[in-house]
Amino acid sequence: MKILKKDIICKGGTKVNEDIANINEYGAWVLDGATGLNGKNIMHEESDAKWFVTWWDEYISKNICRAESLQIIVKRGIKLIKDEFFNFTGGQLSKLDFPSSSIVIIRWVDGYLEYFSLGDVALIIQNEEKNEIIMDHKIGKLDNKVFKAIEDLMNREKKTMIEAKGEIMDLIIDNRLLKNREDGYWILGFDERASDNGLYGKIKVRKNTKIFIGSDGFYALGEKYNYLSMDELIKYVEKLGLDKLYNILRRIEEEDWDGKAYPRFKKNDDASAIYLEFEKS
Numbered sequence: 001m002k003i004l005k006k007d008i009i010c011k012g013g014t015k016v017n018e019d020i021a022n023i024n025e026y027g028a029w030v031l032d033g034a035t036g037l038n039g040k041n042i043m044h045e046e047s048d049a050k051w052f053v054t055w056w057d058e059y060i061s062k063n064i065c066r067a068e069s070l071q072i073i074v075k076r077g078i079k080l081i082k083d084e085f086f087n088f089t090g091g092q093l094s095k096l097d098f099p100s101s102s103i104v105i106i107r108w109v110d111g112y113l114e115y116f117s118l119g120d121v122a123l124i125i126q127n128e129e130k131n132e133i134i135m136d137h138k139i140g141k142l143d144n145k146v147f148k149a150i151e152d153l154m155n156r157e158k159k160t161m162i163e164a165k166g167e168i169m170d171l172i173i174d175n176r177l178l179k180n181r182e183d184g185y186w187i188l189g190f191d192e193r194a195s196d197n198g199l200y201g202k203i204k205v206r207k208n209t210k211i212f213i214g215s216d217g218f219y220a221l222g223e224k225y226n227y228l229s230m231d232e233l234i235k236y237v238e239k240l241g242l243d244k245l246y247n248i249l250r251r252i253e254e255e256d257w258d259g260k261a262y263p264r265f266k267k268n269d270d271a272s273a274i275y276l277e278f279e280k281s
Helices: 048-063 070-089 138-157 161-167 169-176 216-223 230-240 242-255
Strands: 002-011 019-023 027-034 100-109 112-118 122-127 130-134 199-204 209-214 271-279
Touching (some): 019 048, 027 048, 027 271, 070 100, 070 112, 100 122, 100 209, 122 199, 122 230, 130 199, 130 230, 138 169, 161 169, 209 216, 216 230, 216 271, 230 242, 230 271, 242 271
Antiparallel strands (some): 002 271, 027 100, 100 112, 112 199, 122 130, 122 209, 209 271
16 A cells, blocks of 8 residues: 555643654554543653653554554553553552553555554544544543533633632542443553453555544544534645644634633643545555
C-alpha cells in the first residue's frame, strides 16, 4: 500500500502534554493519557500520564513490526509496563493513583488495515465515500454525566467551572473506579484483560481509503462544540488540514474560556490527530 497523504498534530492543552501521536513505516497510533486522581506524580516529574504514554510510544515503535496481532502486542506491553510500575512503586498504591490511556493503533499489511482500540480515541475509516466510526462510547457517556453536573452547579449556584468540578469530585472518582471492570469500561492500564476487550479488526483497503485518528480533545470540534459532525471530520481535514482545524478548536475554547457554553474538565484539553490517505497497491 502507498500512503498518498499524511498529516499529524499533537498539541498540549496545558504545559504538560499527555497525548502522543506518531507514525512509522508500519503503522500509526494516538494515545490520550490520564494521570491518577490523587494528585501524585510517582514515575515522572511532570505527570505519570506523560510517563505512561511515552513508554507506550517507544514500545509500539519497536514492536508494531512483530508478526503477531496487535492484541498480542498490546497484551505483552501491559505486562511489561505493569511490572515496571509495580517494581518501582512497591505496589502499595490505590487504583486511583494508576495512570492509564485511551489508544488507537492501526497497522497496514498485505492490503489490509489492522486496528486496535481502547477508550475514547476515535478512529474513522472512509472506504468508497462511506465512513465507519470505531470507538468505545462508554467513557463519553460517563463524562457527559459529569459535564451535566458541572453545568447544573454553574447555573444554579453560580460556581465557576473549576469550582463546580471540585464539588462533584466524588462522581469523577466513581467513574474512574469503573476502569477495567466488566460493568464499566476497558482502558489501557495495568490489566491484561483489556487487550481481549478492546475493539479489534481488519479492513480491506479500497481505492483512496482515508483514515482519521483523534483524541477527544481534538474531535471535540464535532462531539462537543458542534462546529461539524463526526461524520464530516475527514471532509473538513481534507479541506482545511489539521492545523487550521486546531486553530478553530482553540478559538472556540478561548471564546468560551469560562465553560458556560460548553462545560468541560478544563479550558483546553490536549489535542492530537492523524490523517492518512492510502492508495491500494
